[in-house]
Amino acid sequence: MNRQEEREVLLNVEHLCMHFHAKAGRRKTLVKAVDDVSFQVYRSETFGLVGESGCGKTTTGRTILRLYTPTSGNIEFDGRSLTGKMTKELQSYLTEHITCIFQDPIDSLNPRMTVREIIGEGLFVRGIHDRAEIDRRVFEVLEKVGLTKEHANRYPHEFSGGQRQRIGIARAIIVNPSMVIADEPVSALDVSVQAQVINLLNDLKREYGLTIIFVAHNLSVVKYFSDRIGVMYRGKLLEVARSDDLYEHPIHPYTKLLLSAIPMPNPLIEKERESLVYDVKTAHDYSTEQPHMVEILPEHFVYGSESEILRYRRELKGDALCC
Ligand SMILES: Nc1ncnc2c1ncn2[C@@H]1O[C@H](COP(=O)(O)OP(=O)(O)O)[C@@H](O)[C@H]1O
Numbered sequence: 047m048n049r050q051e052e053r054e055v056l057l058n059v060e061h062l063c064m065h066f067h068a069k070a071g072r073r074k075t076l077v078k079a080v081d082d083v084s085f086q087v088y089r090s091e092t093f094g095l096v097g098e099s100g101c102g103k104t105t106t107g108r109t110i111l112r113l114y115t116p117t118s119g120n121i122e123f124d125g126r127s128l129t130g131k132m133t134k135e136l137q138s139y140l141t142e143h144i145t146c147i148f149q150d151p152i153d154s155l156n157p158r159m160t161v162r163e164i165i166g167e168g169l170f171v172r173g174i175h176d177r178a179e180i181d182r183r184v185f186e187v188l189e190k191v192g193l194t195k196e197h198a199n200r201y202p203h204e205f206s207g208g209q210r211q212r213i214g215i216a217r218a219i220i221v222n223p224s225m226v227i228a229d230e231p232v233s234a235l236d237v238s239v240q241a242q243v244i245n246l247l248n249d250l251k252r253e254y255g256l257t258i259i260f261v262a263h264n265l266s267v268v269k270y271f272s273d274r275i276g277v278m279y280r281g282k283l284l285e286v287a288r289s290d291d292l293y294e295h296p297i298h299p300y301t302k303l304l305l306s307a308i309p310m311p312n313p314l315i316e317k318e319r320e321s322l323v324y325d326v327k328t329a330h331d332y333s334t335e336q337p338h339m340v341e342i343l344p345e346h347f348v349y350g351s352e353s354e355i356l357r358y359r360r361e362l363k364g365d366a367l368c369c
């Protein structure tokens with residue numbers, strides 16, 4: 047049995063498109079925020095979704111949560127379609143199974159609510175109205191995220207950035223979701239605090255068997271944390287691979303660029319490194335050949351035209367990786 051067969055697909059995104067009609071002055075433009083994106087997320091894994099600002103990461107997450115109605119494509123979660131007509135039943139299915147951690151903990155926490163109310167709200171919405179029961183579960187989850195029950199009666203502004211993100215995490219996990227979409231959960235935090243929050247998410251993932259989509263705009267944040275990584279650029283998914291494969295054998299020139307942007311701990315190596323550039327207009331010619339996602343190595347997918355895939359295969363052959 048290979049690695050793929052052992053795992054259960056929890057989320058299956060197929061040919062997802064989310065296009066917006068936006069106004070630029072008097073002109074109407076079509077923004078292809080997510081454009082024919084397909085990927086799978088296995089149960090209990092962390093899937094890193096990486097790409098520069100504006101490439102469509104948040105829109106992907108929000109479309110999975112059905113905050114947007116997709117332009118086209120399918121999303122299946124645990125075998126159930128999320129792309130049909132929005133019904134009350136589908137809405138409650140979504141709120142029960144998929145929760146979210148946001149980038150900016152101060153923006154996403156209501157300043158007029160106490161921590162107890164913020165974290166307990168999800169239980170209330172799901173029909174648990176017994177105050178003692180809500181308190182018990184709020185205190186329990188506060189401890190899980192490294193806070194104490196004494197914090198429950200305070201307000202968000204009384205906490206540091208890292209603590210606020212712990213509150214955001216507590217709010218996301220109290221309902222025992224199957225999957226959490228963490229949308230740049232550490233981007234607004236100091237570097238020293240980022241590692242603590244990532245470690246906390248890692249511990250919770252192990253303890254609860256959580257499935258996490260971890261969104262980030264650079265690869266250094268997701269490096270040690272994700273089981274697999276998808277690289278996005280201008281609404282397209284360009285490469286998907288296991289983390290170690292992606293780091294050792296990046297194939298797409300944009301992935302190579304993102305990797306080259308990770309600072310090296312050794313200043314001598316750092317000084318010697320060439321910095322890559324990626325210009326989508328000159329890097330590809332898709333005028334005669336349509337690009338596709340191709341599995342170029344086991345579980346390693348890359349987006350390219352037939353001649354690009356041939357070239358990538360030759361490069362891999364040079365590295366003795368591909369037959
Ligand atoms: N509601 C919307 N209406 C119009 N355009 C949008 C909307 N949401 C996002 N976009 C555009 O879609 C693109 C992708 O945005 P986003 O998903 O927020 O990227 P990321 O999270 O990777 O920074 C951007 O060009 C953004 O301006």
Ligand SMILES: [Mg+2]
Binds near residue numbers: 100104105229
């Ligand atoms: Mg975003």
